[in-house]
Amino acid sequence: MAVAAITQYEFAPLDSVEKFHGNQLLYIGWEDHLLFCAPFALPFPPAMRFGDIVTGVLPGCFGYHPDFARIDWAKAEWFKSGKPWQPDFGKSLAENGLGHKDVIRFRTPGLNGIAGSSS
Amino acid sequence: MDMHAPKKKLGLKEKYQVMTRGLDWEPSYQKKEDIYPYATYEGIKIHDWDKWEDPFRLTMDAYWKYQAEKERKLYAIIDAYAQSNGHLNVTDARYLNTVKLFLTGVSPLEYMAHRGFAHVGRQFPGAGPRVACLMQSLDEIRHAQTQIHALSNYNKHYNGLHEFRHMHDRVWYLSVPKSFFDDAITAGPFEFMIAIGFSFEYVLTNLLFVPFVSGAAYNGDMGTMTFGFSAQSDEARHMTLGLEVIKFILEQDPDNLPIVQRWIDKWTWRGYRVLTLVAMMMDYMLPKRTMSWKEAWEVYFEENGGALFKDLARYGIKIPKCAETIALEKDHLSHQAWGTFYNYGAAAAFHTWVPEKDEMDWLAAKYPDSFDKYYRPRLEYWREQAAQGKRFYNKTLPMLCQTCQIPMLFTEPGDPTKICYREVDYKGGKYHFCSDHCKEIFEHEPEKYVQSWLPVHQIYQGNCFPEGTDPTAEGFDPLAAVLQYYHLEFGRDNLDFEGSEDQKNFETWRGQATKNV
Known part of the structure; x- marks a missing residue:
């Protein structure tokens, strides 16, 4: 309609990729850990290695949670x-097929939040 | 032209006729469609504007007289409240945070309602609805003014109230009420009337004003309570107008039904999403609770609204389909919302806290199916951490819904352990939504919502720093710059209630007022 x-x-969308100074947006959520009230929105250059996000960025986002240190990334x-979906940690966002405003989530089997409450 | 002089003393009905419809005229040298350019493009067909039943026969002269009388009473009470340091009689300084939320989130909407009704009051080709909209427009600016005046007293003593208008256009969570109203006033005149006049004023208003006004009464805030009562008789008039509008439109042409039904579905949902703020206010922010959000929803929507929609069934109107989703959310909404503000308490212009033990017990009693299972563990963990000096402040920005602009905090209908994600591809771009209903609203008018000013994306685009900021400078602190842009003072207006200046001042001043120190 x-x-x-x-x-x-007709108007241009407000959030097209060229407005983010060389970055693209990636949304990241951690399933069963709603202590973090919502998924995160983060700007990254498309050439950034996926593994660098997991090791360099996610600890700052999710590290507050006691489950975070127990994550076995091989099982995520x-x-x-x-x-x-299967990311290649050694490849870039673009090589992993991640575009502007894509949304990814990870599940960590066995880790179900504070007292198993999905918190 | 023959002038027909009316009799000296007119009856009420006659006077109404003369002073409203009698002032209207048929244009002779301009085309009607040029004078009322917005009257037809929404697809609503009106054949006879004279069929409009005037729901209240109020004329301007009587209107001024009634309103002036109410103003006199209101300001006498507000003055007495201020002069007697009434603010020290509120139950607890935590209460003041509801006042901050109201002033920054709701009062600016009253002003926008004033503008919206002035606009449609100009654009309707019928004299009856024009007069009714004019009066509502004046009511709304009066409400904005009395609220600002009544609450300005708190600004002398407490933090977070100093820049409510500036904040309304900028602060992340205030984009929720702001974008709701911007959506309404940028719609055509008929949609505006269904959005605000019917869906908001008629269906949802009790869920906004009753909780705030009775919350004020329960918590000793006479100033807020008084402006609430002063607005009450106006609200009754607004509700009557909202109902008359919908009946009039539906009676005019059968083709109007599907358009009106879609607007009711859209605006009930849009309004309900804004009420998320009210839900958490009722369940978490009032030191002395009135009723739970769930109870309020059951009384004011499920019972009263149910009766209304039964009444409208003879026109073919059905209860909005979002009502089913809302019923599934009512055990969770306030907890998920308060958790969000607790997360982002460093970027809010009011204080947040973990509820006391007796408050958690109240929540468990009101929400036996959800609180202990899903939300108490979260809150208790935060409390333990805070006691160890590790109060949680989430520093990563959240993903937002493209339509309602709320962080994606809502869970799947029927599964409170999973965030609800919905997305749409439109013209090569991706758009994300918190629910099926926000997604459907976007899909119907994508051209409108691709323009959403989403605070998180705006921050990443570099548009939410004070002028002259260099984000590439060494040691640049984005959160600090955003708070400066909001005019929000770190350590004063934000963070936990525990240890806040409001908490200390209130304790000291109340001590001075009640003890010999």
């Missing part, structure tokens, strides 16, 4: 737009 309008109604399950 289109907006009902008195004349042509990944999802992109809700569908199972």
Whole structure:
């Protein structure tokens, strides 16, 4: 459907990639850990290595949680737009097929939040 | 032109006729569609504006008289409250944070309502609805002013109230109420009336004003309580207008039904998402609770709203389909919302805290199916950590919903352990939503919502720092710069209530007022 309008109604989206100074947005959520109230939005250059995000950025985002130190990344399950997905830690975001405003989540089997409450 | 002089003393009905519709005229040298350019493009068909039933026969002269009388009473009470240091009689200084939320989040909407009704009051081709909208427009600016005046007294003593208007256009969580109203006033006049006049004023207003006004009464805030009562008789008039509008539109043409139904579905959901702030206020921010959010929703929407939609069924209107989702969220909404503000307490213009033990017990009693299982462990963990000096402040910005602009904090309908993610590809771009309903609203008018000013994305684009800031400079602190841009003073307006200046001052001043120190 289109907006009902008195004349042509077309405007550029406010969040197109060229407005982010060489970065693209990536949204990252940790399943079953709602102590963090919502997934995070983060700006990264497309050439950044995926593994550098996991080792260099995620600790600052999720490290407060006691489960974080117990994560075995080899066992983590990944999802992109809700569908199972396998990242290559050695490759860049772009090489992993991650574009502007993609959303990924990870599940850490066996770790279910504070007192198993998904917190 | 023949002038027909009316009799000297007119009856009420006659006077109304003369002073409203009698002032209207048929244009002779301009086309009607040029004078009312927005009257048809939304697809609503009106055949006879004279069929409009005036829900209240109020004329301007009587309007001024009633309102002036109310103003006199209101300001006498506000003055007495201020002069007797009434602020020291509130239950607990934590209460003041509800006042901050109201002033920054709601009062600016009253002003926008004033503008919106002034606009549609100009654009409707019928004289009856024009007069009704004019009066509501004046009511709304009066509400904005009385709220600002009543609450300005608190600004003399407490933090976080000093820049409410500046903050409303900038602070991340205030983009939720702001974008809600911006969406409404940028719609056509008919959609505005269904959005604000019907869905908000009629269906949802009790869930906004009753909690704040009775919350004020329960917590000793006479100033807020008084402006609430002063607005009450206006609200009754607004509700009548909202209902009359919808009946009039539906009676005019059967083609109007699907358009109106879609607006009701959209605006009930948009309004409900804004009420997330009210839900957490009721369950977490009032030291003396009135009722739980869940109870309020059951009384004011499920019972009262249910009766309303039964009444509208004869026009073919159905209860908005989002009501089913809302019913699944009512055990979770306030807890998830308060958790979010606790997370981002360093970037909010009010204080946050973990509820006391007796408050958690109240929450467990009101939410037996959800609180102890999902939310108490989270809150108790935060309390333990804070006691060890590790109060949690989330420093990474959250993902937001493109439509309601709330962080993606809502869980899947029926599964409170999983965040609800929805997405749409549109013209090569990705857009994300908190729910099926926000997604559907976007899909219907994507051109509108691709323009959403999402605070998180704006920060990353570099648009939320004070002028002249160099984000590439060494030691640049983005959070500090954003707070400066908000006019929010770190360590005073934000962070935990425990240890705040508000807490200390209130304790000292109340001590001076009640003890011989």
